[in-house]
Amino acid sequence: MVQTLFTLNSIEPKDILIALVICILIYVLSFYIHYFSRPDRLPGPIPLPILGSIHLYPGDAGAWMQELQAKYGDMFEVYLGSNRAIGLCRSDLVEKLMSPSTTNTFRLRTPVNDGVEALGMMDKGIIFNHKYDDWSYIRRFYSKILATPQARKKIVESSQTIFTEIEKCWKESDEPIIDLTEWIIRFAFENIMYLATNMRVNSIDNYHNSLKPNTQTPLTEKLVGGVRMYLHAAHFYALAPTFWRNKPGQNKAIANMLLGEKKSLDLILLEMVKKRRVQIENSDMSEELSQDFLTQLLTVNTKRDVTKGISDEKHQSPMSDEEIKAIITEIFTGGAFTTSQNMLYMIYYIAKYPEVQQKIVQEIESILGKNLNKEVTLKDIDNMKYCEAVINEVARIWPTFPVNLRASDKQETIGSYTFAPNTQFLINNQAIHLHPKDWEDPNKFKPERFLDGEKINKNAFFMFGGGTRICPARVVGLTEMKMLMIMLFQKYNVELVEKDAPIKYQYAMIRLCSELKVSIKPRY
């Protein structure tokens, strides 16, 4: 005891500092010995201990992946904190990851991620769900409800009504220049709300009124704002290592703010779920319930089950409000935001290329005539091949989702490289879409390359992703895009205000358009 006290008393602050510096040096040395002797080395920026390469991240994963490809080639590595992530920029490199086979082992989007956990989305819903049985159970709801002609018909019908409501607001405002960004988000939001809940929620009028001074923020605006912030939160939390998120100062403040926004969104969505649950519980047992997404989630494995056999032996209980909340968070993310952003970029390119706009109008008129009130059928929509080629070409040249994520919980090989379980793979959709190996004149906007007869190479185009995790709502997504195309371009000539300006956007898992100013003039 005396000996210990004596020893402690004789330690000077200087000695502690020296010991600390020695520890840090040993850590740094061993970090770099490990780094430089790692097996299956790939080119990439030399990481810093703890931070990895995150200090180099420009805030835009799409732009970063392009920059890294230019420096290091089609396959490279970066470190997100201490975790190795592999960038893949060529179709043949992603073959295994994007295989539709049920034996595809790249079933995960990310390894277990404490940021996603902190947001309350790990193993909830489907996007970040690692539990294969739960993921496939929830996907069955998507397939049953969204991949059907009924869902497409519903979207056709609601798109027409919602677009008319938007036109009414535009007429009322009588502005010569319109920024389409927020209108198109409300268009997609109202559509997905109707599809997912069978409710119309007046989001067009609400948005229009919210532009007037001194108005309160209506619930639909809070929801749209909340989902947008959720995308920013998912970006920050999924990517930034724990240490970086908790760094005192700006980082910590951003992390707290985003978490607060996610909690506010959770409260709104939970209230929506609870309200509908009470409505169902209070309704007469003999009353036929609606077949919408929310009702299916609320009634599965209950006496009022409208799902007709979605559950399996592992899923025999009703879903909790929390589980349903996570699922509808994702429905709104994909339904309101991914869809609207694709539509905005579609409008940007069509307005930028008047000759393409003219061909679109010709095709629409050849199928629907000049009667603007003619009912649009699914067959009409399916016959619009040039319109579809334009949608594809926009998604090729400017994917809304420029970087996709995959991981496997097993050891995997790609080419001659072996990767440890839980390695993160970053599929550079933008680079694959522009790779000269698969695309002739890749930077040229040329919708004809998608017309019948033109061969698109395997794994060279991922508008809706691919493999087992391909977008489960692609059929309705495409239908909605074509509907907007018909309603906007059949009736109006659309011109960009800044003809040569590049797309203005922010990155938040997807590319979020920040401004799209156009002038819209009636054709007739």
Ligand code: HEM
């Ligand atoms: C034009 C519209 C849309 C586009 C371009 C699009 C695109 C995508 C892409 C690229 C993915 C990633 C797939 C992968 O990892 O391979 C995805 C996944 C997903 N999308 Fe969509 N999407 C659209 C519309 C929608 C809509 C309307 C919804 C919801 C109603 C939706 C819900 C989802 C969900 C839940 C996933 C995750 C699937 C999983 O992890 O298994 N999407 N989408």
